[in-house]
Amino acid sequence: MSSSTADRGEQAEAAATKPPMRDALVAAAFQLFLERGYEETTVDDIVALAGVGRRSFFRYFPSKLDVVFPDHERCLADMTEFLAASDPGDEPVRRVCDAARLVLRMYAENPTFSVQRYRLTKQVPGLRTYELxxxxxxxxxxxxxxxxxxxxxRDGTLRADVIAAAVVAAHNNALRSWLRADGRSDADAAVDxxxxxxxxxxxxxAGQPVDEGPEDVVVVVSRRGAPLWRVVQEIETTLATDVRR
Structure with missing residues (x-):
């Protein structure tokens, strides 16, 4: 084998093992954040360490802030797709709990990075606001x-909002406990x-049919020939009595 062939083989092997540019930018950014601090690190610093140009950075991230959360857009899309693929027979609360576990999976894919981001976010108010x-x-x-x-x-919107908030609060409580333990505890057990x-x-x-509530049906008995305003008044009175119950 000639030396030039060997050189080309080594170059190909190096290219294959080199992380994708997006990952390289994230790695460079966090190395600098840990060494210098978030506020003290510029985009120019990041691209210089990663060995790419500014245009390459902004091809992947709109701002320096976005490089801290490179995976949330993908996770949100996965969650939306997961919920959209639900069957009518799926128990809705269980389904949203399973959707929340997708976020845990994202964090657990790289515990070291997740812990570093957690610590960084606690130190920088702007990052905390973005995370919220x-x-x-x-x-x-x-x-x-x-x-x-x-x-x-009848209370569908209220019920939906309360449950969604409860799922997020429960998930985040367990997730933060795992992050405070440096990603060493059992995240799945805590979130479950x-x-x-x-x-x-x-x-x-389990085993009971999913009851999403009946449609509101109001039956009012009125005498024949009653004026329309009287019928409307009787309907309003019936609805008001039902709400008070």
Whole structure:
């Protein structure tokens, strides 16, 4: 084998083992964040360490802030797709709990990175604000699914929003406990326990049909020939009495 052939083989092997540019940018950014601090690190610093140009950075990330959360958009899309693929017979509370586990899986894929991001986010108010906006988007995705499932209930919107908030709160409580333990504890067990509380409080027990509530039907008996305003008044009175119950 000639030396040039060997060189080409080594170059090909090096290219194959080199991380994709997006991953390289994230790795470079966090190395600098840990060494210098988030505020002190610029995009120019990141691209210089990664060995790419500024244009390459902005091809993947709109801003320096977005490089801290490179996987949330994908996870949110996966969650939305998971909920959209639900069957009518799926128990809705169990379904949103399973959707929340997709977020845990994302964090657990790289515990070291997740712990580093958790510590960094605690130190930088701007990152914490961004993270809260991401959490809100997860909650809205869960609530939108539940609102559709509970559309026939009179309290469907309220029920959907309360359950979505409970799922996010339970999941995040367990997730943060895992992150504070440096990713060494059993994240699955902690999240299962937390989401189990939500399931027991709001879900339908296994084996029972999913009851999404009957449609509101109001029957009013009025004498023949009664004026329309009288019929409307009787309907309003019936509805008001039912709400008070």
């Amino acid at each position: 906006s991401v959490v809100w988007r997860y909650e809205r995705a869960l609530a939108d699914y539940l609102r559709d499932r509970f559309a026939r209930r 326990h937390a989401l189990g509380l939500v399931q027991s409080a709001f879900g339908t027990p």
